Amino acid sequence: MQECGGFGALIKILGKGSETAMNPYTQYMYSYPHKTAYRPLPAIPLATYAPFLAGTGHSLYLHLPFCQAKCGYCNLFSVTAQGKTAIGRYLDALERQCRQYAKVLEPVQTVFSEFAVGGGTPLYLPVDQLVRAFSIVQTYFAFAPGLEFAVETAPNQTSAEKLEVLKQAGVTRVSMGIQSFSDQELNVLGRVHRADEAREALGLLKAYGFACINVDFIYGIAGQTAESLLDSLKEALEYGPDEIFLYPLYVSHGSGMQLQGAAVDAQAAASQYQSASRFLRGQGYRQDSMRRFVRGQGVRAFSECGFGSSLGLGCGARSYLGNLHFCSPYAVEQEECLEQIASYGRTRDFTKIMHGFLLSEEEEKRRYLIRHLFISPGISLQRYKAQFQSSVMEDFPVLRQWMEAGYVCRERRMAAAPGEAAAEQPVPAVERGKQAGCPEEWLVMSAEGLALSDYLGPQLISGQVQKAMEEWEVQHGQAHDGLPGQPEKL
Numbered sequence: 001m002q003e004c005g006g007f008g009a010l011i012k013i014l015g016k017g018s019e020t021a022m023n024p025y026t027q028y029m030y031s032y033p034h035k036t037a038y039r040p041l042p043a044i045p046l047a048t049y050a051p052f053l054a055g056t057g058h059s060l061y062l063h064l065p066f067c068q069a070k071c072g073y074c075n076l077f078s079v080t081a082q083g084k085t086a087i088g089r090y091l092d093a094l095e096r097q098c099r100q101y102a103k104v105l106e107p108v109q110t111v112f113s114e115f116a117v118g119g120g121t122p123l124y125l126p127v128d129q130l131v132r133a134f135s136i137v138q139t140y141f142a143f144a145p146g147l148e149f150a151v152e153t154a155p156n157q158t159s160a161e162k163l164e165v166l167k168q169a170g171v172t173r174v175s176m177g178i179q180s181f182s183d184q185e186l187n188v189l190g191r192v193h194r195a196d197e198a199r200e201a202l203g204l205l206k207a208y209g210f211a212c213i214n215v216d217f218i219y220g221i222a223g224q225t226a227e228s229l230l231d232s233l234k235e236a237l238e239y240g241p242d243e244i245f246l247y248p249l250y251v252s253h254g255s256g257m258q259l260q261g262a263a264v265d266a267q268a269a270a271s272q273y274q275s276a277s278r279f280l281r282g283q284g285y286r287q288d289s290m291r292r293f294v295r296g297q298g299v300r301a302f303s304e305c306g307f308g309s310s311l312g313l314g315c316g317a318r319s320y321l322g323n324l325h326f327c328s329p330y331a332v333e334q335e336e337c338l339e340q341i342a343s344y345g346r347t348r349d350f351t352k353i354m355h356g357f358l359l360s361e362e363e364e365k366r367r368y369l370i371r372h373l374f375i376s377p378g379i380s381l382q383r384y385k386a387q388f389q390s391s392v393m394e395d396f397p398v399l400r401q402w403m404e405a406g407y408v409c410r411e412r413r414m415a416a417a418p419g420e421a422a423a424e425q426p427v428p429a430v431e432r433g434k435q436a437g438c439p440e441e442w443l444v445m446s447a448e449g450l451a452l453s454d455y456l457g458p459q460l461i462s463g464q465v466q467k468a469m470e471e472w473e474v475q476h477g478q479a480h481d482g483l484p485g486q487p488e489k490l
Helices: 008-014 046-053 084-108 127-140 160-169 183-189 195-207 226-237 266-282 334-346 361-373 381-388 398-405 447-451 453-460 463-475
Strands: 039-045 058-064 111-119 142-153 173-179 212-219 243-248 285-287 292-295 310-313 319-321 324-326 352-358 408-414 423-426 440-445
Touching: 039 046, 039 324, 046 084, 046 319, 046 352, 058 127, 084 127, 084 310, 084 334, 127 160, 142 160, 160 195, 173 183, 173 195, 195 212, 212 226, 212 266, 226 266, 243 266, 266 285, 266 292, 266 447, 361 381, 361 440, 361 453, 381 440, 398 408, 398 453, 440 447, 447 453
Parallel strands: 058 111, 058 310, 111 142, 142 173, 173 212, 212 243
Antiparallel strands: 039 352, 243 292, 285 292, 310 319, 319 324, 324 352, 408 423, 408 440
């Protein structure tokens, strides 16, 4: 990532003192298209798309949509106040789904190299049901040696007994949503844990020696300052987390904060982001996206994430198989989520895909650009052309405008195979075009552009997808500025 002049563009977008200022926090762009653009499908057989999961190198995701309480900002597919009986019925349906999926995948000999469990709060499950959930998946699917196995948790659900279950299951990464070490800020967010409980849980996590520990924090909270955010981050660093994710607060449709009429001060949030970004980079954390900070230096290894195949298990889990994206219908509020879970429990044939989105080549190009440009090390012009037989600059003229504004820079790098770090060779503008024989040219976000990811990314949404999203909003009576999705873990 190049600095390219600091954060002047962010201040310009905010338009301090102007009534017509643009909000840089428009919408999360962790994936594309958003699930509100999904529609009913004509019972597409999973077997038709099974070849996309042939062999190794694929991802598996399990969604456990159960929580102790719904946080004030949460718009995820999750439910509260569910006991062992309800969870047991869900696991019965999960086992039926896994059995059917495994049979479809048997001819292509699928082996998963990544497995993630999210929610909800997976560790909300009682120990015996948590063990059962892991056992079901590990019974029906094959996993590669060195499996990357990630699980999300929350402070109140992080006990020694449950962490022991994670260690026995082979978990390598644990992600904890702390959000703040200020009880006052936690109250504003509607979190049910206290700062002392987060400290205790994080210390326990550290003691178990997981290969990667990630902690999440939120900025833009009412009453929060840049100083209080930095206080939380400084305290977090005492535990030596491997990764830190910083999320801007969104008052999302269907969330408790929206019902309370809460709002976010974009100017304050931007100032907090700038302070936090500078601080973490100064403490030896590499910034890989607007949100992700990884301990260590160098350039993030390139990952071909535009077309990776991922299979989702459980109600609310999304799958990506070629140009087919599918998931249960999008829901946020408790009643709607419970209806979807009940429908999931009644399903007898999970191998017919009933709801999703079939991406055209244009939509695949948009997804590829979004999934690479906003994440280090950026997008390779050569790889894009090899994939689509066209130029990304010609397909997306807005990129030239972003370059002129200083949001995007060009870099030349030595070629590297996917999964390997590319040798970074930034090239000054006056020297571009003079160097011959450099294998790859990349577009990367400047510091200014990265800070505006949630403002620039939505500009890449197609008219078709935007129209579908707006239709969903109207149908659900939730018109507002932007459609933030789930936080990304990229």
